[in-house]
Structures are given as structure tokens and as C-alpha cells.
Amino acid sequence: MSSLLSAPSALREDALRRLKREMWARAVKLGLRSWVGWRRGFTSKADPQRSGRVTAEVIEHLERLALVDFGSLEAVARLEKAIAFADRLRAVDTDGVEPMESVLEDRCLYLRSDNVVEGNCAEELLQNAHRVVEEYFVAPPGVND
């Protein structure tokens, strides 16, 4: 490692990158749960032997689905800590208890009458847009259809 510090910056960058890759690979090899297992873990009470690791696959999947950028190992570690924190819910025995829908489940769902009361504010809405073409919002070309 000391040799790394004294090496020229380009070489240092390369070495750092290699180091990161190796750490990733190790993390992957260190007995990990699959995405399915992680999901199931939240819904069922089985699976007591989770190692607490999130796989590279899962990270990629999440990044694509939620358009977040995990960026660094610290972020992944934080994610794992968050999961572990939430996992403590499993300590509660919920056999025979009906799951809650939401904290609002006792409230009345208000029904609005079918009248037109909004709209006609194209100008205002388009002000927010980065690019506009003739009252249309502009988006990058569609990838999927």
C-alpha cells in the first residue's frame, strides 16, 4: 500500500480501481442472498440465516429500477445497515394478526363529485419544463414503447 502512495497519480487511479473491483468480487463471493431471498425475507418470517449482504446484482437492478446511483461502497454499506435495522421488526410475533393497509386505513376515503374544476393552466405548467415545443413537454427519445 505504501508503494501505491508514492506511485504517479495515473497508476494510483488504476490500482484503486482494481482494488475496488476486488473488494466487490469478494463481497459477491462472501455468501450472499439473492434478490428473491431478500424480498421474501420481508414478507415471510422464514430464512433466519441471512448474511446481511446485498449483491452486486441487486444493486444494479435497483439502480435501473429506481434511477438511484449507489456510487460507492459506503452507500451499499449504509443500505445494508438500513435493512438490518428494519429487520428487527421480525422479532415481533405477528401470527394471526391481520396486516395493516396503511396508517390511514381507518379514515374515510373522500369521494369527489364528477365536476370539472381544474385544468386550463398549460402556460403555468410549461414554465417548469426545461424544454418546450409548441405547448408540448419535451423528453429524450423513448427507449421502450
Add this chain to the structure above:
Amino acid sequence: MAALMLRWSCLGKRWVLACIDGGSRHGRGAAIGLTSRRKRGQSSVAQQPLIAVQKSRKGEHEWAAVVGLEIHAQISSNSKLFSGSQVHFAAPPNSLVSFFDASLPGTLPVLNRRCVEAAVMTGLALNCRINKKSLFDRKHYFYADLPAGYQITQQRLPIAVNGSLAYSVSVGKKPSQVSTRTVRIKQIQLEQDSGKSLHDEPRSQTLIDLNRAGVGLLEVVLEPDMSCGEEAASAVRELQLILQALGTSQANMAEGQLRVDANISVHHPGEPLGVRTEVKNLNSARFLAKAIDFEIKRQIHELENGRKILNETRSFDDKLGCTMPMRDKEGKQDYRFMPEPNLPPLLLYDTASLPPGADPQQVINIDWIRERLPELPGKTREKLIQQYGMLPEHSFTLLNEVGLLEFFQNVIKETRAEPKKVTSWVLNIFLGFLKQQNLAVNESPVTPSALAELLNLLDRKAISSSAARQVFEELWQSKGKTPSQIVSEKKLELMQDQEALERVCHTVMEGHPQVGVEGRRKAMHFSAC
């Protein structure tokens, strides 16, 4: 539910389809046979009461196709599902968009009562169980026309489940050979529509119009009980008629108010179901049948050549008449469903469970809605058959053509002629003229009153039936003239004066002395008609 086994040739193609309605008994997927015959021109129209699928010939395998549908119908309402902006087909871009529809932060969904009523009505009309408690969820995916990044739908507990839809298919060359099938309805759910994207390829950009974003949709999921394009198209047509009769949706496919996605797979009967593909972008009944039949044939062809079917999404190119894979659907989409945190459960009541002293505006009573359901197409057809003695296939034609039933009923009101005569004239002659010139009923130059008057003349024996046809043709060409006017102008009246008739006949017979007794008798007969 009838369990009929019928065989019919599919529009002159080589495939011979054996359709069995065993959907309810065999659970998922009916044991339906689609046989490929190498010999051309083979078709059997025989009906057999046996359940067994046709035995395969040497070297041939039977294939069964399984088709399920997901139908999205735009709810006919003034405002959108969760916001108060207007629902309208053509309007300047982004002019019917509220802050909620544009997904601006700080906005919340507020449920439209009319949309809930529409869902309940549709559920009742399709024999579903209405869930007194249903829940809203978020379905996440990223696309420019979905500003929030998620769609509010009802995935866990939809508003209606387990219904059925009866439709009819023709099972032979003759119009009278129709059979009733039933397809099970898995569920009906309320969900939001997305906006519209216009792809501007040359400038490498997409233009987004959010007028449609947030409009209420009814998603009707049909179980895979259908086996070919025609069955699917008939089921969709019947659903269209039901929705239009209820007024819950105008269900106009051309205007995008009714969209259908088909899930298609093939397998050998007795073996597990095959991999299915989803075909999207079906926006007309005609293309629906073509696309499904093409996809079935494509899958059979692929499998028979040793290849595998990919679980993918395809779209139908109507110009080429084939399905093409849609780009970039890597594996199964993960929509990360989660409960919609801003909406409590939707509770519906019936007369028994209605809370006393509740604000009527805030509660929905299923029984109240059931009592006020409009007449459904099936019932209308039944009444037509009973009241006017017409054949079932006539009742289908009357309902299938937009505006034809109303036309027919208006004619009946104003004429003394027999209903059967009216039926025959409307369905054969009137409809024939319309089809020839590709006109809709409301574009017809002949009004119901005009036809009624014509039929009255015919009924009174003032004119002959051939003369009546001539008058009809005249009516079609020239506007404004009444049948009576045309009759007197063209001197088409039947002579009523007996003496004058006799004189004419004698003149004719004298002019042709060589004509024998038979000829004379014929002449007398002719004059009397």
C-alpha cells in the same frame, strides 16, 4: 356453460380449429385443439358431442392455443380519476392538466365518485363479485408520459373479481350456425391512464401531452379461456356493447377509449401451457383477430422448427400483418408494487350494511346501483327475438351495427307492416345499401319515416315488392322526396281497378293469338298481382 366440441375451418386457411368450451371445468386454459393440416382445402364442419380432440395424423401434432386478454376501457366521466381536470378527446396540448396530473409536489389524489360507480356497474353487468373493500397501489416504472413515475392502480385487491362474459362465435358457413361461449373475468380494477407521447424521430425527441394523464380506466382482465382471434374479437365486441349500454365507457377503439393487450401461448393438449407472449398496440377489432391468429401461427412455426418462444412483448404491425418484438424489455419488469399511502381503502356498502345517517354523497350502495342497471345487450336481443319473432343472428346484426337498432325501432313505430317484413328490409336491403357505399347508419339518405312510409305502401298492396325496391333506390339517390311522390312520379302504383285490368289483359291476349291457354292464365295471374 355449454361444453360443445365444434370444428370449423378458419377463413379458408389450412388450419382446422377444434374449439371446445371447457374453460370452466378444466380450470386454466381450455383443452382446445388447433390442428395443422398439410393437405389444402381440408375443412370439416361437423359437430360432435365428444370432448376428445381430433386424433393427430401420422407425423402431425395437435396444438392448442390459449389466449387471454387485458382490456383497458376509458371511463366516460367529466373529470379524471383523481383530479378535477376535464376528460375530453381533442383539446390543445396540456390544457386539460391539473397540478396533480403533472405530478407537481404537494398534490394529492382525490377519488372521483363517478368512476367508482362506473366500476361497480361494470362489475355487476359482468356477474362479478364486488369487493366491499378494495385497495389502491402504486405501480412504478419510468416513462416520460408518466410524470409521477408510478401509476395508481389496484393490484392487491381490485374492486370486482370472478365474473363472466358471454359472447357468440360463428361455427359454420351459415349465419345461423352460432354458438355461445363464456370467458371468465379475473378482475376489474380502477387505474390511471398515462399521457401521450409523440415520437419525433428526426429531432431525436419525444413530445409529451398530459391531457390523457390521470383519466380513469377500467382494466378488465379476461382469463385465458379463448383459443383464437375470432373468439377474442367477439368477446371484445360484446364487452364494447355492454360498456356502451351501461354508459360507463364509449369504448370507441378508434379514439383509444378501448385498448386490448393479448397474452398468447400454444401447447400440445395434455401438456403444460407454453411460454406466452404479450401483444400490445391492438387498436381495432379487425387487427385484434389478425394479430392473435398470426401470433398463434408464428409460435407453432417456431416450436415446430425446434426453436423456443421467448416471454416477450410484441406489437402488431398492421401494414405487414405480423407481430414484431418491442425493443428493450429485458426480462420481467419489476414494478415494485406498494400500497398507495395517500388513499385509504375504498369501502362500498349494500342496503344491509349502509351506515345510518351517512352522507349519501359519500357512500356508494351496490344494491342501489344494481337496481338501476340499464338493459344489457343480451337482454335487448332476447326481447327482440320474443317481440318480433326474429332469428337470433338477426338480433346480433341489429345490435352490432352502430345506430341500426334505433333505426329499426323507429321504423317499427311508424309502420303498420309486419315486424318480419321490417326486419328483412332493414337487415337485407337497407344494410346492404349502407355497406355497399360504406356508410354509417347516421349517414343514411333514407330516414326511418321514409322507409316506414314505403313499407306502408307495400303493406297496403299499393305497390309491388319489385316496385318498392325501385322506390327505395330512388329514395337513396334523391333527398327530400317521399315514397308516395316517387310512386306517383314513376307511375309505379298497382292498378286496383279490376275492369281496367281485364281490358289490358284482353288487349294483350288479342295481340298474341298464338299464345295458348297457359299463356292467358299467366297473363291474368300477372295482372292480379
